[in-house]
Amino acid sequence: MKINIPKEVEYIINKIEENGYEAFIVGGCVRDSLLGKIPNDFDITTNANPKTVLEIFKDEITIPTGLKHGTITLVINKNHYEITTYRIEGTYSDNRKPDKVEYTNDLIQDLKRRDFTINAMAYNKRIGLVDKFDGKKDLKNKIIRAVGNPDERFKEDALRMLRAIRFSSQLNFNIHKDTLNAISKNAELINNISSERIRDEINKILVSNNSGKIYLMHKIGLLRHIILELDEGMKTKQNNPYHIYNVGIHTLKSVKNIEPILHLRLSMLLHDIGKVKVKTTDENGIDHFYNHAKISSEISVEILKRLHYDNNTIEKVRLLTLYHDSKIHPNKKSIKKWLNRIGKENLDDLLKVKLADNLAKNSICHDEIKKEIKEIKEILKKVVESNECFTIKDLAISGKDIMNLGYNQGKEIGIILNEMLEIVIDNPDLNNKDYLLNIIKTKKHFL
Numbered sequence: 437m438k439i440n441i442p443k444e445v446e447y448i449i450n451k452i453e454e455n456g457y458e459a460f461i462v463g464g465c466v467r468d469s470l471l472g473k474i475p476n477d478f479d480i481t482t483n484a485n486p487k488t489v490l491e492i493f494k495d496e497i498t499i500p501t502g503l504k505h506g507t508i509t510l511v512i513n514k515n516h517y518e519i520t521t522y523r524i525e526g527t528y529s530d531n532r533k534p535d536k537v538e539y540t541n542d543l544i545q546d547l548k549r550r551d552f553t554i555n556a557m558a559y560n561k562r563i564g565l566v567d568k569f570d571g572k573k574d575l576k577n578k579i580i581r582a583v584g585n586p587d588e589r590f591k592e593d594a595l596r597m598l599r600a601i602r603f604s605s606q607l608n609f610n611i612h613k614d615t616l617n618a619i620s621k622n623a624e625l626i627n628n629i630s631s632e633r634i635r636d637e638i639n640k641i642l643v644s645n646n647s648g649k650i651y652l653m654h655k656i657g658l659l660r661h662i663i664l665e666l667d668e669g670m671k672t673k674q675n676n677p678y679h680i681y682n683v684g685i686h687t688l689k690s691v692k693n694i695e696p697i698l699h700l701r702l703s704m705l706l707h708d709i710g711k712v713k714v715k716t717t718d719e720n721g722i723d724h725f726y727n728h729a730k731i732s733s734e735i736s737v738e739i740l741k742r743l744h745y746d747n748n749t750i751e752k753v754r755l756l757t758l759y760h761d762s763k764i765h766p767n768k769k770s771i772k773k774w775l776n777r778i779g780k781e782n783l784d785d786l787l788k789v790k791l792a793d794n795l796a797k798n799s800i801c802h803d804e805i806k807k808e809i810k811e812i813k814e815i816l817k818k819v820v821e822s823n824e825c826f827t828i829k830d831l832a833i834s835g836k837d838i839m840n841l842g843y844n845q846g847k848e849i850g851i852i853l854n855e856m857l858e859i860v861i862d863n864p865d866l867n868n869k870d871y872l873l874n875i876i877k878t879k880k881h882f883l
């Protein structure tokens with residue numbers, strides 16, 4: 437078994453070995469190489485302690501990134517390599533980080549404290565693959581299995597429970613029964629983990645090819661500790677002509693229906709999250725979800741803030757969830773109004789959201805929605821190419837022109853500009869300065 441190691445990594449390993457120590461590539465890069473993928477980065481593990489590593493590479497750029505945890509970052513040609521001393525980690529009283537780190541001279545001890553067998557392999561050219569925990573076999577059988585006792589691994593770092601789901605969705609692997617049971621048992625420990633770390637794992641699951649694994653999170657009781665609102669939605673039935681799935685299945689199908697861009701996938705994940713709050717059932721047993729888009733949008737913002745998403749993502753998701761169920765008519769006037777309201781980029785996204793949503797409903801409406809969206813896109817293209825006016829800044833008059841007519845600066849100017857925009861959207865030929873100023877002059881009620 438031979439793994440291709442980049443020249444710079446080979447240089448690092450050789451140099452450590454020349455100084456009388458061991459060094460291996462370890463973790464994700466070994467896993468990815470064995471899967472035939474190009475690793476994101478190469479981590480190196482060694483029995484040389486951090487001070488020795490600094491000494492060995494005294495002529496290179498080094499950053500004592502995690503000196504306390506035994507990690508030195510070495511910079512070669514602007515590439516960063518983490519070199520970590522073999523560790524045995526002490527007790528974990530907070531389910532996040534070890535209380536203290538002890539170094540060891542034994543590679544196997546270091547591999548033993550890692551999360552999953554597929555992440556607990558090391559390799560160098562001289563020794564070959566070190567695979568004490570059958571990681572290669574699990575890779576072949578597509579299994580995520582904790583190293584040793586899963587309970588202990590999750591108590592050490594509760595994020596590993598979410599990592600198990602993440603690897604299972606990225607690699608399309610199954611999680612071993614004992615590992616899955618241990619996640620069920622320890623699910624609430626995820627509350628000890630920071631929102632940022634949770635968010636980063638959720639993102640990776642969402643943009644993977646198997647985002648449906650979020651249903652597994654619901655089944656094993658992990659989701660309720662992360663997004664309770666979504667967990668409740670997963671159980672919400674919807675008996676009406678448009679839906680053949682409950683909210684959870686519909687939601688996850690809609691996520692799959694949209695391209696793997698984070699804000700789009702988040703929007704699908706959260707677009708119906710308000711349904712559980714607004715559901716009413718009529719005398720015929722038909723479920724209605726009045727105004728659910730507005731509530732979904734509000735709840736989405738709360739969730740995303742809680743998980744410390746950036747403002748840009750939050751705003752996009754707010755808009756897309758808010759309008760996911762609104763009507764866009766396939767005519768110029770409606771499309772221009774939408775362009776004015778949310779802009780071209782968001783409108784493009786909204787059309788994707790509407791398609792993904794509808795294709796996750798009863799198939800009776802699929803052809804109709806595809807046809808309508810196609811029509812809207814064609815009209816949208818024409819409107820944009822024709823340079824027709826659809827925002828206030830495209831108007832032939834400005835706020836200043838209106839002030840010159842004697843109006844005071846303030847809210848009123850905005851109201852007048854919007855009224856003029858309505859007129860011009862209905863009839864583009866009227867976007868003429870004299871004509872619009874004339875209308876304003878004759879509309880005395882503005883004053």
Ligand SMILES: Nc1ccn([C@@H]2O[C@H](COP(=O)(O)OP(=O)(O)OP(=O)(O)O)[C@@H](O)[C@H]2O)c(=O)n1
Nearest residue numbers: 463464465476549550551552555556593595596
């Ligand atoms: N909670 C964690 C995080 C990491 N690791 C170990 O540290 C290695 C590196 O972790 P990380 O860089 O987070 O993940 P990768 O496995 O490299 O995967 P990816 O780069 O795809 O995130 C892992 O392979 C694993 O051996 C661990 O045991 N427990």
